[in-house]
Amino acid sequence: MDTTGVEELLMSMKKSWPGLFLHSANVANLSLRICNFLGLDELDRETMIAGALLHDVGKMFVKREIIDKPGPLTKGEWTELKEHPSRGASLIEEMGADTPLVEMVRYHHERWDGKGYEGLRGERIPLYARIIVLADSLDAMTSLRPYRAPLKVHEAIKEVHRCAGSQFDPKLVTALAADPFWRSDTYQNPARLERQLDKEKQWLVQLADSYATLSHPLVYAQSQWLDRLLTIFWQLKGCAKGARR
Numbered sequence: 001m002d003t004t005g006v007e008e009l010l011m012s013m014k015k016s017w018p019g020l021f022l023h024s025a026n027v028a029n030l031s032l033r034i035c036n037f038l039g040l041d042e043l044d045r046e047t048m049i050a051g052a053l054l055h056d057v058g059k060m061f062v063k064r065e066i067i068d069k070p071g072p073l074t075k076g077e078w079t080e081l082k083e084h085p086s087r088g089a090s091l092i093e094e095m096g097a098d099t100p101l102v103e104m105v106r107y108h109h110e111r112w113d114g115k116g117y118e119g120l121r122g123e124r125i126p127l128y129a130r131i132i133v134l135a136d137s138l139d140a141m142t143s144l145r146p147y148r149a150p151l152k153v154h155e156a157i158k159e160v161h162r163c164a165g166s167q168f169d170p171k172l173v174t175a176l177a178a179d180p181f182w183r184s185d186t187y188q189n190p191a192r193l194e195r196q197l198d199k200e201k202q203w204l205v206q207l208a209d210s211y212a213t214l215s216h217p218l219v220y221a222q223s224q225w226l227d228r229l230l231t232i233f234w235q236l237k238g239c240a241k242g243a244r245r
């Protein structure tokens, strides 16, 4: 599967379901920063980005009323929803995607403890898929869903650490804790958050330089993330001022 195939799927997703496109771009952005932190090479990063962008492509086959349902799902609805990783994997396999890409899509709802969709456990889950699970969960937790309010970023990061060893690869979570991005205190202290904001701005410039277009999903996702951080930052600064009065 070449980049044109990835782009075509992505463009049809953007047109038919902008929210899914944004989520996919966010997951790609978060996955890429994990790859950079782990020092993965260019080829691995490219595969990772393609997998992250397409991880939920199978949701295009799921009825929207199931996805948007505010109440609990019926057994039949759950069955349909849980088929989206395998449907997405089959689709890209038919389009000629390589095994690592297909596996990322197929296994993006696995859990470290084996309680995920397919029951794969621990290191039997490909590393790329374990990275997507983490990125997918962080974006999902901090986004509005029909059935719940979004968590604050620092709360979601705490949740990531709490679920290390059950939902997430514990070694991966421990390694990432060396990066301020993956520490909850970064988002609760104005001085730390200001430093992180500077890094995020540089990251946006780098991405914009690399992709030479502001509409590239990664650049788009980074600008969204930056907006999110700026909002948290101004709220924190506002709170600090209020406390001094």
Ligand SMILES: [Fe+2]
Pocket: 055, 056, 084, 108, 109
């Ligand atoms: Fe999914």
